[in-house]
Amino acid sequence: MDIDSQFSTVLGRTSIFIGTRSSPNTPAMAQNIILHLDYDCFYASVFEVEQPALRSLPLAVQQKQIVVTCNYEARRRGLHKLQLIKDAKRICPDVVIVLGEDLTKFRNASKELYLLVRALVWGGRVEKLGFDELFLDVTEMIDYNVEMLNPNDLAHSFFHLDRQDPTEGFIYDASQFCGSTFPVTEVAPATPDLSSLGMRLLVASHLQGHIRSKLEHQIGFTATGGISTSKLLAKLVGSVHKPNGQTTLLPPYESTPEEDSNVLKFLDEHEIRKIPGIGSRMAQKLRTHLTGKEDSDEKVTVRDVRLFPGMGPASLEKILGGPGSAKGIGSKMWNVLHGVDTSEILEGRDLPTQISIEDSYGRLDTLEAVRRELVVLSRSLIRRMRTDLVDETSRWRAHPRTLRLSTRPRPPPGSETGRTYQSNRISRSVPLPGFVFHLEEHVDALAERLVQESVLSMFRRLHPDKSWNLSLLNLAVTNLVESAGEQQSRDIGKMFQQQVEAEVDVSDEWDDEPLASLDCVLCGYPIPLFAIEAHQMYHAQ
DNA sequence: ACGATATAG
DNA sequence: TGTTCTATATCGT
Structure with a gap:
């Protein structure tokens, strides 16, 4: 017998856990409760919030020649995502068109919404997907609130949003689901099992309703919601009632020999x-x-x-x-x-792992035009590095170490289109020179120098031939290294490594030699140990 | 680390 | 189909 017992303290209560890890004796771990939120036609909503008169009009957001998204008034009149602008104008001549190529305000609105939701969720267990989607792990909030239910008066329940302050929360009717369900609502059981998955999902549906109503009434964004036990199921079931709706995937989640689970019925x-x-x-x-x-x-x-x-x-x-x-x-x-998804909610990082800027072009086939556009992109990139990576005291929170240029060559006329889809972007990268971190220099001057000294060499490596025509340029910084002092004390094991890094990485003057590594004797670049072989191959060609 | 592929909104 | 402008994860090297 390999019974293993231990004490664990959770929420101030001490409980005894008896069983073995990963043995048949182990009681099945309670399933997590996951919410998915998807803002309705996000880009269009940002303009509507800015300018409420647009709400009643057909509104389309334009990037280059296409409608990237449109509001539901426009959809009622036959418009849809990724439609050509000229088709949209023909089908709906009075459509209001706004330009959406500059993503700054979408990025800002997205962050504001994320912070608002994260402030509500215990433990900050919120993952962002793109600009307009969130996953929330609300397991702790739900289990606490299920415990607080009074089984004799479910219709007059109170959802506690704060364990410390019992006045913080909202009243709700725990005798029925908030919003829609899949499959469509059956008759509620007369004596519901308070410890059941169904009850936990029901309580979660009211939290979801509260969050959506807060987003709508406090900041004007409607959203569509899904409620289930995993990211996969919450996201999929949410899309059943769009826009401005929510759907809970009802139990049973386990199939029997006689009948498929609702998970299978839904997925199939x-x-x-x-x-x-x-x-x-x-x-x-x-x-x-x-x-x-x-x-x-x-x-x-x-x-x-x-x-x-x-x-x-x-x-x-x-x-x-x-x-x-x-x-x-x-x-x-x-x-x-089979509807099984064990992926965790990844909490939002403090820093991005890359920043990239791109533009697409109808024709780009001269070096002078390319140089001009690369300077424009470099300016945007350096501005973004400054807004996203510099703190309030003008210190760099992180230093990207790599600069990457990607292009998309225009396919030669007459080549097959539909066959095998390929991504068709190609890229080269170089170490990011240290001068781009000089905050006292003008962005324009830094951009000129960056193009001259780093970007054009990558371009020549990508396109050594005389003849080319490009449909896209992308400039990115990657491989971010956090500045010493920026990172929190996470765990004891990392403390040593941080100290080593702090010695190497001179905290305020980064400058032209970005990293203390093994410098290559041929080109002078710092090469990490595991890449030395590959780097020698590069010189050997 | 590099360059490419796959997936996402 | 890809059109836009991104972002993340993962592969072989």
């Missing part, structure tokens, strides 16, 4: 491409495997894949594996097809 009807994590590439591989045809546009659902003869983790690994795909993809996707 979805086209595979709709499943988060299955992009166009994997969807095509699965369609090809099931239909036997290279270019098949037949609808293939989760059920079709799940029940296909021979299907399983091993088969999926063979179908989906290959260059570029993650290892273990087969079992991961087999889990996904």
